[in-house]
Each structure stands twice: as structure tokens, then as C-alpha cells.
Amino acid sequence: MNLDRLSELRKNKNWSLQDTADRLGIAKSTYAGYESGYRRPSFEALIMLADLFGTSCDDLLGRHYEKKMELTEQGNTKLTVDQRELTEKEISGAVAFIRVTRQMEEEQAL
Amino acid sequence: MNLDRLSELRKNKNWSLQDTADRLGIAKSTYAGYESGYRRPSFEALIMLADLFGTSCDDLLGRHYEKKMELTEQGNTKLTVDQRELTEKEISGAVAFIRVTRQMEEEQAL
DNA sequence: GTTTAAAGTACGCAATTAGCGAATTACATA
DNA sequence: TATGTAATTCGCTAATTGCGTACTTTAAAC
Numbered sequence: 001m002n003l004d005r006l007s008e009l010r011k012n013k014n015w016s017l018q019d020t021a022d023r024l025g026i027a028k029s030t031y032a033g034y035e036s037g038y039r040r041p042s043f044e045a046l047i048m049l050a051d052l053f054g055t056s057c058d059d060l061l062g063r064h065y066e067k068k069m070e071l072t073e074q075g076n077t078k079l080t081v082d083q084r085e086l087t088e089k090e091i092s093g094a095v096a097f098i099r100v101t102r103q104m105e106e107e108q109a110l
Numbered sequence: 111m112n113l114d115r116l117s118e119l120r121k122n123k124n125w126s127l128q129d130t131a132d133r134l135g136i137a138k139s140t141y142a143g144y145e146s147g148y149r150r151p152s153f154e155a156l157i158m159l160a161d162l163f164g165t166s167c168d169d170l171l172g173r174h175y176e177k178k179m180e181l182t183e184q185g186n187t188k189l190t191v192d193q194r195e196l197t198e199k200e201i202s203g204a205v206a207f208i209r210v211t212r213q214m215e216e217e218q219a220l
Numbered sequence: 221g222t223t224t225a226a227a228g229t230a231c232g233c234a235a236t237t238a239g240c241g242a243a244t245t246a247c248a249t250a
Numbered sequence: 251t252a253t254g255t256a257a258t259t260c261g262c263t264a265a266t267t268g269c270g271t272a273c274t275t276t277a278a279a280c
Contacts, residue, residue, distance in 0.1 A: 008120055016139045027240050057167045068188045078178045094204040098191045137269050
């Protein structure tokens with residue numbers, strides 16, 4: 001298992017290996033090792049990488065973990081519409097809307 | 111950084127260290143090391159742990175990673191209402207509902 | 221209270237591996 | 251071609267993993 005996404009993420013930012021290593025506070029050869037698959041980061045380094053590139057550890061590890069999330073309990077996730085965060089009121093409104101929609105679907109099916 | 115959640119997750123399932131190690135195909139002392147913080151899993155083992163306990167690697171690593179997610183682009187996340195997965199139609203309906211709500215709020219503010 | 225089996229903890233050893241620096245190679249651009 | 255930056259590779263050392271084994275604790279049965 002290699003960290004295949006690293007190279008892509010770094011290039012999207014137009015950073016050299018040295019740039020990236022400097023931001024992480026590690027040696028260039030160390031970071032280069034992560035990208036090439038020659039070495040692996042410690043957990044601390046993995047988390048620094050995820051923070052730096054704004055993604056999840058699961059993503060870096062290539063784990064496509066599918067999650068179910070109840071609309072009323074989003075935990076750490078902030079939902080947006082048109083890039084604007086949803087308020088509590090908007091969420092409960094949307095939930096009510098969906099329930100009504102379903103109700104109508106069911107009645108129509110009879 | 112220790113994997114503090116492991117013990118909790120295991121106990122929720124009422125498994126012994128041996129049970130858990132068997133499910134993972136590793137030695138009891140190895141798994142016990144993960145819980146105690148004496149040893150750390152490899153990435154492969156970390157992913158097995160996340161799979162076994164049905165959670166994310168970020169969660170196991172204690173990384174509370176806050177994510178913004180556009181309602182129309184949920185990626186790996188399946189949204190539910192009343193435990194039932196949202197359809198495309200329900201999502202676009204909810205988005206339309208939210209836009210209208212916002213529109214009305216704005217007009218009211220004038 | 222004693223016995224016994226399972227659960228949990230701790231550690232030595234062998235083998236592997238991370239991280240670094242240094243050296244080498246590739247790639248621009250003047 | 252010359253020159254500076256980027257990328258790759260590798261030897262060395264220190265640190266770490268995973269396992270087996272042994273030890274301690276817990277709890278249930280008698």
C-alpha cells in the first residue's frame with residue numbers, strides 16, 4: 001500500500017518536494033520516500049500530510065470508506081448549498097420537506 | 111498518539127483481546143499492544159481495524175477532521191433521513207427548498 | 221477459601237524500517 | 251553548453267514492529 005495520492009495533491013499545489021518537506025519540517029528525502037513508496041510516514045507524519053493537503057487519512061491511505069450520515073446528525077461535516085453553510089433551521093426544514101415528499105410518493109403509489 | 115478508541119470500540123462489541131486478535135489474524139499480544147499504546151499497527155493493520163470496527167482511520171487516529179460538503183456532491187457519504195437513504199430527486203428537491211427558503215429570508219429582511 | 225480457566229499485561233528477541241544526509245541523475249532555461 | 255533547481259537513490263544508524271512466552275488479574279465454580 002503506497003500513498004499514491006500524495007504526488008497528485010502536491011502537484012496540484014505546484015510545490016516541489018523541497019517545498020513540501022519544508023512545510024512539514026522533514027527532510028526532502030523523507031518526503032520523497034513517501035511519494036515513491038520507498039518509505040512510509042509515521043502516524044504523526046500521516047496526519048500532518050492530511051492537514052497540509054486538506055484531506056482525510058483514509059483518502060491518503062486509499063481507503064474508500066463509505067459512510068452513512070443522518071441529515072440531522074452530521075458530526076464533523078458541515079453541509080453547504082451554493083458554498084454557504086446550512087443553518088439548523090434550514091436542515092430541519094429540508095428534513096421536513098423530504099418527509100413530506102416521501103409521504104406524497106407513498107400516497108400516490110396507492 | 112495512541113489509538114485510544116480501540117478499547118472502547120472492542121468493549122462495545124463485547125470481545126476479548128483474543129477474540130479481536132483472531133478476527134484480525136494477528137497475535138493477542140500484538141493487538142493488546144495497540145490498545146495499550148505500547149505498539150502501533152502498520153497501515154495495513156490500521157485499515158483492518160477500521161474495517162473491523164466500521165469506522166474511519168481518522169477516527170482511530172483521533173483526528174477530528176472537519177469537512178465541508180456541498181449537498182449535491184457527497185462523495186463517499188450516503189445521506190439519510192429516518193435511516194433511509196436519500197435519492198437524487200430528494201436531494202435536488204431539498205436543495206431547491208433551501209434556496210427558496212433563503213430567497214424568502216432575504217426578501218423579508220428588506 | 222481454593223481451584224481453575226480465561227482475560228489482560230509486560231517484555232526479550234529477531235527482523236524490519238524510518239529518517240537523515242550525501243551523492244547522483246534529470247530537467248529546465250539562459 | 252553551463253548553471254541552478256528538482257527529483258531520485260542509497261548507506262547508515264536508531265528506532266520500532268510483531269511474535270512468543272511468561273506473568274498478573276479477574277471471575278466463576280465448587
